[in-house]
Amino acid sequence: MESLLQHLDRFSELLAVSRTAHVRTWDPVTVRRALQWARYLRHIHRRFGRHGPIRTALERRLHNQWRQEGVFGRGPVPGLASFQALGHCDVLLSLRLLENQALGDAARHHLVQQLFPGPGVPDADEETLQESLARLARCGSAVHMLRFNGYRKNLNLQEDSLMKTQADLLLERLQEVGKAEAEGPARFLSSLWERLPQNNFLKVIAVALLQPPLSPRPQEESEPSIHKTPGEGSQALVHWLLGNSEVFAAFCRALPAGLLTLVTSRHPALSPVYLGLLTDWGQRLHYDLQKGIWVGTESQDVPWEELHNRFQSLCQAPPPLKDKVLTALETCKAQDGDFEVPGLSIWTDLLLALRSGAFRKRQVLGLSPGLSSV
Amino acid sequence: MAQESVDLSCDYQFWMQKLSVWDQASTLGTQQDTCVHLARFQEFLRKMYEALKEMDSNTIFERFPTIDQLLAKACWNPFILAYDESQKILIWCLCCLINKEPQNSRQSKLNSWVQGVLSHILSALRFDKEVALFTQGLGYAPIDYYPGLLKNMVLSLASELRENHLNGFNTQRRMTPERLASLSRVCVPLITLPDVDPLVEALLVCHGHEPQEILQPEFFEAVNEAILLKKISLPMSAVVCLWLRHLPSLEKAMLHLFEKLISSERNCLRRIECFIKDSSLPQAACHPAIFRVVDEMFRCALLETDGAPEIIATIQVFMQCFLEALEKENKQLRFALKTYFPYTSPSLAMVLLQDPQDVPRGCWLQTLKHISELLREAVEDQTHGSRGGPLESWFLFIHFGGWAEMVAEQLLRSAAEPPAALLWLLAFYYSPHDGRQQRAQTMMAYVVAPCRRGNLQPCGQRHSPAPPRWPKTGHHM
Numbered sequence: 001m002e003s004l005l006q007h008l009d010r011f012s013e014l015l016a017v018s019r020t021a022h023v024r025t026w027d028p029v030t031v032r033r034a035l036q037w038a039r040y041l042r043h044i045h046r047r048f049g050r051h052g053p054i055r056t057a058l059e060r061r062l063h064n065q066w067r068q069e070g071v072f073g074r075g076p077v078p079g080l081a082s083f084q085a086l087g088h089c090d091v092l093l094s095l096r097l098l099e100n101q102a103l104g105d106a107a108r109h110h111l112v113q114q115l116f117p118g119p120g121v122p123d124a125d126e127e128t129l130q131e132s133l134a135r136l137a138r139c140g141s142a143v144h145m146l147r148f149n150g151y152r153k154n155l156n157l158q159e160d161s162l163m164k165t166q167a168d169l170l171l172e173r174l175q176e177v178g179k180a181e182a183e184g185p186a187r188f189l190s191s192l193w194e195r196l197p198q199n200n201f202l203k204v205i206a207v208a209l210l211q212p213p214l215s216p217r218p219q220e221e222s223e224p225s226i227h228k229t230p231g232e233g234s235q236a237l238v239h240w241l242l243g244n245s246e247v248f249a250a251f252c253r254a255l256p257a258g259l260l261t262l263v264t265s266r267h268p269a270l271s272p273v274y275l276g277l278l279t280d281w282g283q284r285l286h287y288d289l290q291k292g293i294w295v296g297t298e299s300q301d302v303p304w305e306e307l308h309n310r311f312q313s314l315c316q317a318p319p320p321l322k323d324k325v326l327t328a329l330e331t332c333k334a335q336d337g338d339f340e341v342p343g344l345s346i347w348t349d350l351l352l353a354l355r356s357g358a359f360r361k362r363q364v365l366g367l368s369p370g371l372s373s374v
Numbered sequence: 375m376a377q378e379s380v381d382l383s384c385d386y387q388f389w390m391q392k393l394s395v396w397d398q399a400s401t402l403g404t405q406q407d408t409c410v411h412l413a414r415f416q417e418f419l420r421k422m423y424e425a426l427k428e429m430d431s432n433t434i435f436e437r438f439p440t441i442d443q444l445l446a447k448a449c450w451n452p453f454i455l456a457y458d459e460s461q462k463i464l465i466w467c468l469c470c471l472i473n474k475e476p477q478n479s480r481q482s483k484l485n486s487w488v489q490g491v492l493s494h495i496l497s498a499l500r501f502d503k504e505v506a507l508f509t510q511g512l513g514y515a516p517i518d519y520y521p522g523l524l525k526n527m528v529l530s531l532a533s534e535l536r537e538n539h540l541n542g543f544n545t546q547r548r549m550t551p552e553r554l555a556s557l558s559r560v561c562v563p564l565i566t567l568p569d570v571d572p573l574v575e576a577l578l579v580c581h582g583h584e585p586q587e588i589l590q591p592e593f594f595e596a597v598n599e600a601i602l603l604k605k606i607s608l609p610m611s612a613v614v615c616l617w618l619r620h621l622p623s624l625e626k627a628m629l630h631l632f633e634k635l636i637s638s639e640r641n642c643l644r645r646i647e648c649f650i651k652d653s654s655l656p657q658a659a660c661h662p663a664i665f666r667v668v669d670e671m672f673r674c675a676l677l678e679t680d681g682a683p684e685i686i687a688t689i690q691v692f693m694q695c696f697l698e699a700l701e702k703e704n705k706q707l708r709f710a711l712k713t714y715f716p717y718t719s720p721s722l723a724m725v726l727l728q729d730p731q732d733v734p735r736g737c738w739l740q741t742l743k744h745i746s747e748l749l750r751e752a753v754e755d756q757t758h759g760s761r762g763g764p765l766e767s768w769f770l771f772i773h774f775g776g777w778a779e780m781v782a783e784q785l786l787r788s789a790a791e792p793p794a795a796l797l798w799l800l801a802f803y804y805s806p807h808d809g810r811q812q813r814a815q816t817m818m819a820y821v822v823a824p825c826r827r828g829n830l831q832p833c834g835q836r837h838s839p840a841p842p843r844w845p846k847t848g849h850h851m
Contacts, residue, residue: 077513081513081514081518082513082518084518085518088517088518091517092515092517095493095496095497095515095517098489098492098493098496098497099493099497101486101489101490103489105473105475105476105482105485108472108485108489109472109473109474109485112469112472112488112489112492113469116465116466116469118427118466118469119466130462133465133496134459134461134462134465136496136516136517136520137455137461137465137495137496138455138456138461138567139520139521139524139567139569140455140496140497140516140520141452141453141455141456141461141563142456142524142564142567142569142570143520143523143524143527144452145452145453145456145560145563145564146524146527146528146531146557146560147502147527148400149556149557149559149560150531150553150556150557150560151527151531152534152553154530159530160530161523161526161527161529161530162502162505162523162526162527164526164530165519165522165523165526166505166508166509168522169508169509169512169514169518169519170512173512173513173514192511192512195511196507196508196511197504197507197508200504200505200507200508201508204508
């Protein structure tokens with residue numbers, strides 16, 4: 001067992017080095033050995049990936065590595081990034097080496113020979129490295145062609161395939177990081193927030209929070225995008241959002257009303273903070289007597305329409321959330337003086353707008369005016 | 375060898391030009407043209423590889439000075455990379471260009487360049503910058519998530535197609551014909567990639583709402599080819615949709631069956647049955663439109679071969695498989711029998727379509743007499759404009775080998791005077807062309823020597839009597 005774990009260590013180092021200029025010093029023997037190690041580990045993963053003790057030992061070793069390298073705060077893992085990566089670590093290594101122009105002539109020639117031996121007898125048991133690489137190329141082309149010739153962005157972000165894939169990856173990574181270290185996810189997310197394009201990141205978080213929970217499956221090693229207990233990943237996200245008000249404010253600002261309503265319905269812990277934010281935004285607006293509308297003082301203030309939009313969306317949510325929202329609005333209205341006349345309290349005006357909107361909707365649908373709950 | 379070499383040079387020029395025109399296959403025209411040529415280009419690549427692997431890098435460049443351009447252009451065309459094994463063969467060709475021991479910086483640079491192109495083929499893809507940044511930021515490489523991404527995209531597209539199919543009236547969410555056509559084109563190189571099956575199935579099954587066919591013919595051809603060569607496995611409903619939407623595919627499937635039957639040396643009935651069942655045609659024929667086309671092709675085959683016994687045997691086995699399949703078919707989708715045999719009187723069709731084994735022995739004579747009567751009526755219907763006449767009825771009758779068999783058996787076993795009706799049937803089965811007088815004579819001959827004709831099998835076996843001979847009178851049905 002110990003020799004296996006050492007193997008893992010050394011391979012992870014190797015993988016990290018394969019990206020650097022250090023490969024200039026590699027000769028064909030080094031290349032061959034590296035590929036052999038990769039093949040060995042891949043074999044181990046295939047045979048023992050589901051086997052409790054061995055898998056746990058390997059995972060723990062990896063987590064130790066990450067902790068030692070302090071990767072959570074810094075950036076992506078230089079070596080092996082996950083347990084599943086072992087399943088195709090030979091492809092990973094091959095691709096890194098191929099991308100590395102620092103490779104010497106002899107080493108390069110040997111690498112190419114090893115990777116692409118040419119037509120020959122196919123391996124009966126396992127897919128050869130050559131086949132895996134060819135399949136990756138084919139898959140990549142397929143994704144490219146579908147992306148540019150058939151794909152259309154789904155307006156419901158949580159159903160969009162690009163978004164879903166990114167969300168799956170985020171949840172999977174969070175879960176892995178969480179296993180390695182209890183405080184891992186929070187630090188990891190913060191470092192991502194600083195490094196990645198923020199708008200896209202926020203959308204991915206929202207979609208991740210809306211992914212359906214899968215029933216826990218025992219020890220299944222299929223594609224990386226399937227995770228065992230998504231609840232953990234989501235919880236980590238919610239926890240982090242609640243702990244970072246600046247991020248949460250950006251989250252609520254950037255995302256469309258409908259999406260936020262879905263997220264807060266799904267994760268009730270977020271609703272008080274969301275409502276709090278909306279209240280803050282509302283209080284920054286004042287009534288312009290001349291124009292007859294509510295306006296903000298600074299350019300980054302949330303305009304009336306957007307505020308109204310969000311409340312309207314929240315009022316269309318199912319009961320627990322909808323009631324909370326209405327109660328909050330009523331409370332604010334009461335605090336302001338409980339006016340019924342428009343133009344004095346933004347909360348009065350919002351409630352009026354929401355009610356009349358609901359009334360008009362019922363008219364359009366041909367329903368009786370009746371006692372709407374708004 | 376020299377001739378091959380000249381051929382290769384000609385081909386080389388041809389493909390070089392094509393690749394230049396195609397560029398990255400981003401327009402409708404270039405995509406269509408690429409799709410049509412994919413298989414041939416792959417063959418060319420194979421031939422190139424066979425030639426290149428015998429030479430070293432310098433010789434290669436002497437022989438084909440622009441080889442690097444040719445290969446690079448091919449690598450930039452996603453349709454080529456996506457097709458079958460083309461990406462592998464391209465890689466092998468590129469590997470041939472590498473200098474084992476570079477003598478100068480130019481050769482070194484070439485090696486670097488090859489490495490770069492190989493890397494490009496594998497790490498492809500000029501994807502969304504944001505997505506790439508995100509995944510890299512998380513520490514994932516394309517190999518980690520591309521299979522999952524492909525699956526998500528395929529399923530998402532498939533469900534969009536289904537929704538489009540069902541929600542005809544919601545015009546906002548309709549898939550435009552251009553997008554559908556584009557999708558079908560893009561699937562052509564991907565047909566044999568199993569991950570894409572759900573999308574292929576959805577394209578076949580969901581018709582959309584345009585009156586004319588939108589999907590590209592190259593798509594149907596590619597799917598059909600893959601089905602016939604067993605390179606894809608689709609549910610029966612999708613195959614039926616394919617054959618209903620694209621007639622050439624159905625015809626090709628039938629021709630493929632005929633080819634198999636012809637090329638196989640000795641065809642016992644069991645093997646014929648195997649081939650037929652394997653072709654999925656009996657199940658598909660439960661849809662009357664398909665049945666009619668299949669039947670028409672059998673009729674043509676019969677004409678072309680002057681009534682070859684093998685064809686008749688094939689027809690009879692096909693009918694058995696068809697009737698079995700019809701039995702298993704969902705009861706709700708049953709079509710009236712009339713739709714399978716529109717030119718036959720319903721009563722005749724109904725009685726012929728029964729399973730002879732279902733008829734109790736005591737009723738055999740009655741049933742056969744009835745069949746004889748109805749057939750005779752149809753045959754002797756001399757009114758102008760009636761379709762076909764005797765040959766039409768004969769063609770119908772030979773579909774069902776079981777009845778002729780039953781006649782023979784009944785005649786053999788019964789000691790009494792054979793009824794005229796049965797003799798007529800037998801005579802008609804073997805000689806549909808005979809005039810009245812000739813047939814009467816034949817019937818007399820049967821009374822005298824029933825055992826000389828035919829291959830009378832014991833009860834229960836489904837082998838037809840020795841096949842009837844088609845007289846060479848040049849009649850057409």
